[in-house]
Amino acid sequence: MNMKAPRGTVDILPGEAKKWQFVENKIKHVCDRFHFEEIRTPMFEHTELFQRGVGDSTDIVQKEMYTFEDRGGRSLTLRPEGTASVTRAFVENKLYGDPSQPVKLYYFGQMFRYERPQKGRMRQLNQFGVEVLGSADPAVDAEVIDLAMSCYQEMGLKSLKLVINSLGDKESRTNHREALVEHFKPHKEELCADCQLRLTQNPLRILDCKKDRDHPAMKTAPSVLEYLNEESRDYFDQVKNYLDSMGISYEIDPNLVRGLDYYNHTAFEIMSEAKGFGAITTLAGGGRYNGLVEELGGPATPGIGFGMGLERFLMALEAENVDFSIDEKLDCYLVAVGEKAEKEAVRLVHELRKNGVQTDKDYQDRKMKAQFKAADRYKAKYVLILGEDELENQVITVKEMETGKQEELPLNRLIDTLKEKLPGGREE
Template sequence: MIQIPRGTQDILPKDSHKWQFIEERLHAIAKNYNYKEIRTPAFESTELFVRGVGGSTDIVNKEMYTFKDKGDRSLTLKPEGTAPVVRSYIENKMQHDVVQPTKVYYMDPMFRYERKQKGRYRQFVQFGIEAIGVEDPLIDVEVLSMLMHIYQSFGLKDLKLYINSIGDQDSRAAYNEALVDHFRPSITEFCTDCQVRIDTNPMRILDCKKDRDHELIRTAPRMYDYLNEESKAYFEEVKSNLDAIGIGYEIDYNLVRGLDYYTHTAFEVMSDAEGFGAITTLCGGGRYNGLLEMLDGPHETGIGFALSIERLLLALEAEGIEIPEPEGIDLYICALDEKATEKASHIVHTLRTKGISCDIDYKRRKLKAQMKDADRKGAAYTIVLGGEELSTGNVELKHMGSGESKTVHLDELHTLLEEK
């Protein structure tokens, strides 16, 4: 029997309403913050991610689904959303759009060849935003406020926002030099990946999952101590404005975000909910000054975040927050014979085109079984259609909740149900 690929999942009809509920909420919040949706291809040139994400990252080195097409071009299923958005921004010359900054969001499947863990899949859905074209602490605060608004709108409470500053390129270069001096004498005690990172991206050693408990990581220099005055002032303005609007946060001096393009503000949201799991990160993001130029684009800056819908669902479950069940159908027509079933199919067609949700029994079951089916489908009302009803056109419209019935003509069904 052919089975689902490892690391993927079927979202069954009994659960799809949860996804729809979350997606609708995310669309609505994005609209409130004036972010417009962008849709990029499911696959891109492999070079986009090698250059845009960073050749030293696990994403590029270990996790990408890469293949050659019939034209011998190397393509990759997108593992993250920022690089494709930036590619589109550059290619479509969006820096010349009248409305600035460019504020977009996406909600797309992503693909990474990861070891399967709770809440992590090889195909997963990310909601992300990007604000490109302005470098201002206030836009950083807007992005952080939107992020916390999203989680809190679902009722989540066991959350912690961690922030840090990676500083500008000069600050980052000075910090990387200090990290090399700190780790180099004992680098052989670290995993093979970190032994490579010390020469390619030393900050990623602080992000290592294998060696995160190593004493040298706990005693590593603090990024904040290597920020120049401009970077410190930027970070202080971010913090003061978060304070002003009441968004709580903690500073994590080891929070660096592993991708090569991050500068200034970096952040993560963690869940403290009991039972959430060992990996508590819900979301991450930060400012990227230089990414557009790395991709041969204009000298523009941006900031964004990406969250996993799968992990959002896991957090809701951990805090015991239930997504409301969808409403049932408006009407179920029970038919007593073949002729009535045929007429019922005509009626539901007409009602559906007028915006009334309704259904009938296609298994030609007895009345009792049909009424049970109507109840399972959450029908607000039922009618029974037989020979007498077909001849007179009058039916008993029964409210399934109260049990009350009212005699109506079939021609009145649409109007009456619209009013309910």
């Protein structure tokens, strides 16, 4: 019997989970400042959503989805990415009718992709993402990029590179598509099996191929920037101007196409240049997807968003030796000695917690010395000592562990005294 976690999944244990919580809270604060609101969507959707929304020609749909049939014979898929689900929720719940437009959303969620597991790239991955639906303003593109960069920078990351490109509008993409087909057709038999198929289905994705990236034809492939019409060039120029005005540095990469079929106009990736980070440097990626809402049955609605892998975020923080400054100390540990004191300790711990004081006690019936050792392991700031004599006199001994100083207090003054010693309680 195999009782280990499935390949491509990991357990996030309590010590590590505190880092995740710290990063997630920082991200939420950034989203609040940018006036984005949280949305939560189901972990599985009808398979057709991803076939239509992500694209039949993508690796995600063709190779990586976890798809199953339920007892009613319906084909369901564990979500491999977040944009299609959020867009489906936008359409189904008629958020396009909300008077507050555009609709600015963020989400945290687990995604599932059947890939070869490697560090920072698991089969069950944790993703943060944002979607803005209802505006075709280039300033929104810049705002979304600004939000993504702010999440990294406010956690202390410095070795970042922003890469941008424009895929253009439908006309521009069609012209570029024809040029790519003409360029790669003479080399068809030299390309991998996937790219031979992409040549007829979606030639733009050949530029994103990992197997053929060193093929000489890749270096001479026509750039999408050469095929942008006037409207698309103007749109891209506006995005760049807004980024310049914000002081956000970027590089233009004409081969940046992203891996999903729904992208058009702005595409971007944020990468880590930290030493020792690894061969796969991408931290986040996204772009504009005008047309996706219509594809899923809604009215014409422009959209833009990105996805950010939290595993890779934490890897980047580790690579740059960022100090999380997480307070792992316990406020109080209550040491009780004697049967009556033990019973009173349960009530007292309850009252302390209700009043915002982080508190724990012994539940192993250990001796006083062992309880003090437990307090040390939990890095308790204060140890509260309650014995039979203290209980009879309605007092309690409070010991400050860092200095060794201790004082005896009336029980009815304990909570107020601790609130003074621990200003703000445990609030973030």
